[in-house]
Amino acid sequence: MTPEDFAPDVLEEAAAAAETARASDSLDEENTLKRDFVRKVRALLDAGEDDQVYDLVEPLHPADIADLFELLDADERPLLAEAITDLMGSEVFAELNDHVRELLVESLPAGEVADIAEQLDTDDAVAMLEDLDHEDQQAVLAEMEPEDRAAIETALSYPEESAGRLMSRDFVAVPEHMTVGDLIDFLREGSDLANEFWEVFIVDARHHPLGTCQLSWILRCPRSIALTDVMKRDQTLIPVDMDQEEVALRFQKYALISAAVVDGDGRLVGQITVDDVVHIIQEEAGEDVLLLSGAGDGDINEPIRMTIRTRLAWLVVNLGTAILASSVVGLFQGAIGRFALLAVLMPIVSGMGGNAGTQTLAVVVRALATNQLTSSNTWRMIGREFRIAMANGLALGVLIGLGVGLVFGNAHLGMVIAAAMLINNLMAGLAGILVPVTLDRLKVDPAVSSAVFVTTMTDTTGFFSFLGLAVLTGLA
The missing domain is CATH 1.25.60.10 (MgtE N-terminal domain-like)
Known part of the structure; x- marks a missing residue:
């Protein structure tokens, strides 16, 4: 053979x-x-x-x-x-x-x-x-x-x-007066058509999209049927200036394979396909995580100087917030001097508050990015996070309070650290949702600077509540 x-x-x-x-x-x-x-x-x-x-x-x-x-x-x-x-x-x-x-x-x-x-x-x-x-x-x-x-x-x-940067101009659009047979002949005879496409866009005389026909429909319909009788009129149109993250959310929400991109006058200028959106979803998801940490693009192929510049900028900001938190501790130098055990235990309160705030922050930033959190359910989300923070704060407060009371034989100290743990967890829960929501309302990317604000608030609240309660209750 x-x-x-x-x-x-x-x-x-x-x-x-x-x-x-x-x-x-x-x-x-x-x-x-x-x-x-x-x-x-x-x-x-x-x-x-x-x-x-x-x-x-x-x-x-x-x-x-x-x-x-x-x-x-x-x-x-x-x-x-x-x-x-x-x-x-x-x-x-x-x-x-x-x-x-x-x-x-x-x-x-x-x-x-x-x-x-x-x-x-x-x-x-x-x-x-x-x-x-x-x-x-x-x-x-x-x-x-x-x-x-x-x-x-x-x-x-x-x-x-x-969307204008993301879209491809290789698409197939035909006038509304065509029949299925006309379209099949056009696709077979066309020499300069797009190499790959899944649907055909039907447009009017002004090149405004009227609907779409999937290739599977075209192949299964009789040649004499008009395209306007078989096309899908309900379509998702993407404005040319829409942010790519919002484009990805549209594809995810409506399970799109491709979508028409229109200019300010509503004319069809391109299409976006799902293979482009997969890359965008991956990029945006990784970008938000890296922005929360202040690590820049996080690309190991990024030039070292650029990486150093990006990370150092955020580390300098964090240095400023650390100085602010330490100034709170400075207000209680006398109390710490009289009862040195406070210096040993206060990082526990601030550290746990920071962890709790980071958990809430990650959930909220993701919810904002995926449009799960909107103005319609913000207050419900705040109430939800407050209840979670209350439950976690009580549980952690009881654990640390009993542990400190037993280890150091000081019930008074155990109750103070338990109360401080509850207060700081409540602050962490509220800050973790209020900070990113506020930044989002101000048109600032909440993933960029939320972590700095939340960490500062939990550190200062943790130190102030623990040391302040120690002074107010006569412990130190």
Whole structure:
């Protein structure tokens, strides 16, 4: 038998199996590149054996090639790019980490960058060019075809992290007067249609979207049926300036596969698909966690100077709040001097309050980010967190109070620390919800600075309540 005797799908499966077998030498059971493989690539790059590097990397999937770039040191990445120039297609660039991609793009001639950008979807091309210096960006745009350049320049004119930056201009839209048969003929004869799409947008004469037809409907309907009779009129339209986080929430809420993007006049200008949104959900979820800690982007490929600058800024802010908390302790120096045991126990009160506040803060920031917490249920949420804080404070107060009373043989000290623990937990619960909600109402990202405020409030309340109660009750 000859290869022509096999069905195309059989040949494709055989090719895929061979590809998998060749890649198995480079990937471990967790589908990540093996350390020995990366070490071998490094050694060959150092030896200048570009042909052998090419042979090693060629079987890899574009996503694995992107991972290889991220695993290499910064000075090794341009060497790898030179060795595997033929493999550095649009699929690899689309998978690269932002910081790694920026480094590679800056090291390539403007013409090569333009060729790669023209192969990418508009959203991926924008992601590749948006972080370049203005001069480098203009140099690349000047090398591009007028149509592609106009599309990217338009996308770059929209705000960062907006639907306009995220959307793709590769979509299929047809007039409302078509029948199913007309549409099928149009899709078969069209030579410049989008490569991948799941639904067709139906538009009026002003290019306003009227509805959508999924491909499965089109294939199952008689040719004579008008599109207006089978299209889905109820659709989710995405404004071009909508924040990408809100876009992701729309996709999640309405279980969308794709959605039309419209400009200020309601005209269809692009579409967003679920594969783009998956990346956004992942980025936004990780971003909120990192912002709460003040760790910046948290990207291990981020330049060290940028990371130091971001982290140091928040550490300086935290230093200021720590000084504020210590000033509260300074008000009670005399009491601490008379009863030194207070200095031993007061970090317990502030520390537990900080932990409780962080728990509430994490829940509230997530609820705000996913639109679970709105103006309609804010007071119910406050009441809920207050009851939780009361229960936790009572439980922790009883535990620490009994423990301190038994260990140190001082019931009075046990009651003081128990009361302080309850007070600080109540403050932690209220601060954990009121601070992010207030910042959100003021149009400030609650994930950015909430932790600083909440920690300051729990530390000062913890020290003040414990030491103040000790003084008021005559303990010290």
